Amino acid sequence: MSETHFGFQKVDERDKVRRVRGVFDSVASRYDVMNDLMSLGLHRAWKAYTVAVAAVREGDRVLDIAGGTGDLARAFAGKVGSRGLVVLTDINEAMLRRGRDRLLDEGMVLPTALCDAEALPFAPESFDLVSVAFGLRNMTHKERALAEMHRVLRPGGRLLVLEFSKVAAPLQKVYDWYSFKVLPRIGKVVAGDGESYRYLAESIRVHPDQQALKGLMKDAGFGHVDVHNLSAGVVALHAGIKC
Numbered sequence: 001m002s003e004t005h006f007g008f009q010k011v012d013e014r015d016k017v018r019r020v021r022g023v024f025d026s027v028a029s030r031y032d033v034m035n036d037l038m039s040l041g042l043h044r045a046w047k048a049y050t051v052a053v054a055a056v057r058e059g060d061r062v063l064d065i066a067g068g069t070g071d072l073a074r075a076f077a078g079k080v081g082s083r084g085l086v087v088l089t090d091i092n093e094a095m096l097r098r099g100r101d102r103l104l105d106e107g108m109v110l111p112t113a114l115c116d117a118e119a120l121p122f123a124p125e126s127f128d129l130v131s132v133a134f135g136l137r138n139m140t141h142k143e144r145a146l147a148e149m150h151r152v153l154r155p156g157g158r159l160l161v162l163e164f165s166k167v168a169a170p171l172q173k174v175y176d177w178y179s180f181k182v183l184p185r186i187g188k189v190v191a192g193d194g195e196s197y198r199y200l201a202e203s204i205r206v207h208p209d210q211q212a213l214k215g216l217m218k219d220a221g222f223g224h225v226d227v228h229n230l231s232a233g234v235v236a237l238h239a240g241i242k243c
């Protein structure tokens, strides 16, 4: 078994899967309120931008991977209409349950699947669009996950990866201070778990930056990849086309 990153630590690959599960089991119940607090609501704008770039049409088939509490799936469901399909998936039961329950409370019944992005239970070329927001960073074999996303897309279909990325140099110091000093404290007070939010900050630092992720997507078979920096690179949206 080889080693991989869990934040700044080097751990056995199986241990990473277990620890990532622990993080999301722990934060699931406070996940949405923490997202609003720690991003000062900005995650809503980043997701709205992703949905705008996706430009899904009525009748499209959309797969949301690592969909958690369902923000993107819910937005896509409003666009594809009754002839379309949006499937909400996640590897973590606690997160997926919250997503499904939240959608049900809003009167939306979407198919959900508990599955690992590295082994998707869908036939090749099943979807017009695949999205993954703030999930790729947590995956052990990103190349494997990207290859799976490519496999389930139809030719001409698009993958949208919304993820934390490399912030512009002038903001680096203040961003580090916020991530390592402030964020874990907010996590401790609001979610009763500072460590999971320390992992969040560390995992962002070891995640491939804009150019490296673009390279991984090209290696996975995406012929064209656009990179959109958001909030000075705090987050980047990578849009890849299967061509």
Ligand SMILES: C[S@@+](CC[C@H](N)C(=O)[O-])C[C@H]1O[C@@H](n2cnc3c(N)ncnc32)[C@H](O)[C@@H]1O
Residues within 6 Å of the ligand: 020, 024, 065, 066, 067, 068, 069, 070, 071, 089, 090, 091, 092, 095, 115, 116, 117, 118, 132, 133, 134, 135, 136, 138, 139, 140
């Ligand atoms: C930060 S949350 C993002 C949730 C949602 N997409 C959002 O933007 O609010 C990351 C999600 O990735 C999921 N995840 C981690 N590893 C995964 C994997 N290998 N396959 C599928 N989902 C995974 C976690 O369970 C968690 O729900």
